[in-house]
Amino acid sequence: MTEQLRPDQGRMDYLDGNVLAGPMRDVFAVDLTTATGRCASCGQTSPMAGLRVYSNAPGVVARCPACEEVMLRLVRTPTSAWLDLRGSTFVQIPMPAEPAMMPGPTAM
Amino acid sequence: MGIVSPGFQGRRRPSGPNLPPGQYLTEDWPVLSAGPTPRVPLTDWEFVITTESGSEVRWSWDEMWALPNETPTVDIHCVTHWSKLGTNWQGVSLDTLLDGVDTTADYALVHSYGGYTTNLPLHDLRDGRAWVVHRYDGADLPAEHGGPARLLVPHLYFWKSAKWVRGIRLGLTDEPGFWETAGYHDYGDPWREQRYQGD
Numbered sequence A: 001m002t003e004q005l006r007p008d009q010g011r012m013d014y015l016d017g018n019v020l021a022g023p024m025r026d027v028f029a030v031d032l033t034t035a036t037g038r039c040a041s042c043g044q045t046s047p048m049a050g051l052r053v054y055s056n057a058p059g060v061v062a063r064c065p066a067c068e069e070v071m072l073r074l075v076r077t078p079t080s081a082w083l084d085l086r087g088s089t090f091v092q093i094p095m096p097a098e099p100a101m102m103p104g105p106t107a108m
Numbered sequence B: 001m002g003i004v005s006p007g008f009q010g011r012r013r014p015s016g017p018n019l020p021p022g023q024y025l026t027e028d029w030p031v032l033s034a035g036p037t038p039r040v041p042l043t044d045w046e047f048v049i050t051t052e053s054g055s056e057v058r059w060s061w062d063e064m065w066a067l068p069n070e071t072p073t074v075d076i077h078c079v080t081h082w083s084k085l086g087t088n089w090q091g092v093s094l095d096t097l098l099d100g101v102d103t104t105a106d107y108a109l110v111h112s113y114g115g116y117t118t119n120l121p122l123h124d125l126r127d128g129r130a131w132v133v134h135r136y137d138g139a140d141l142p143a144e145h146g147g148p149a150r151l152l153v154p155h156l157y158f159w160k161s162a163k164w165v166r167g168i169r170l171g172l173t174d175e176p177g178f179w180e181t182a183g184y185h186d187y188g189d190p191w192r193e194q195r196y197q198g199d
């Protein structure tokens, strides 16, 4: 985790989005470190690593770097994970290239 | 332990008779926060109670603390497993603030500067069990702990004691707040260990 200084008030109070990789890997089988998401509040698209993460909390809260609104909340209970993405209009996840597409739909 | 698992990682002591199940005693005071700390100038600060009919009662900073103050000494219990006993506060009882507010609401949604929300039955704000506090241990409440003023509802898990409190909306229906919509218990009684939905 990187420590950075924020110009206005000394040590920053959040972590960078790279810390999401571990807990998100517990939920999704894909690596989300290179995923991007669009903020439902201001519309900015950000890489997950660019989100501001607050984890000294009952769950993990990731906020938009532009407007500071919540884009992702993840709560881990003993028996389940609660993922709330209402603050993101999409999450784009880079995937391996698909095998060659079939030429048109196949009749059933 | 991953960053998602809520768990206080300070020095742990065994539970005692004053500790709810699953809690550990701490002498320091961990700072929990789901976002940046709002900085609210006292000249702009206000506290507002909104009733189910939409009428509002407002207090400025000076009006609020001109009301009769109380100095509760209470135990606080965080859902991340730490408890702190015998904490000293100064503030105004919700009984005082709700006195004269015309409502038949059953539920309260507390909202804060910075956007945080938490819900609880209105009944739990009454009968000397809840305060808006602005001082802790004889000093102004630090911003990282919710200053200039926070809610204090010590008989429920501490996420219900909203930091940077701005107001309360009274309603006829229950509206889950920030953590209550993300897996945490709607009520949050530490003595019944109501941490998560289904507990």
Ligand SMILES: [Zn+2]
Pocket: A039, A040, A041, A042, A043, A044, A064, A065, A066, A067, A068, A069
């Ligand atoms: Zn945004």
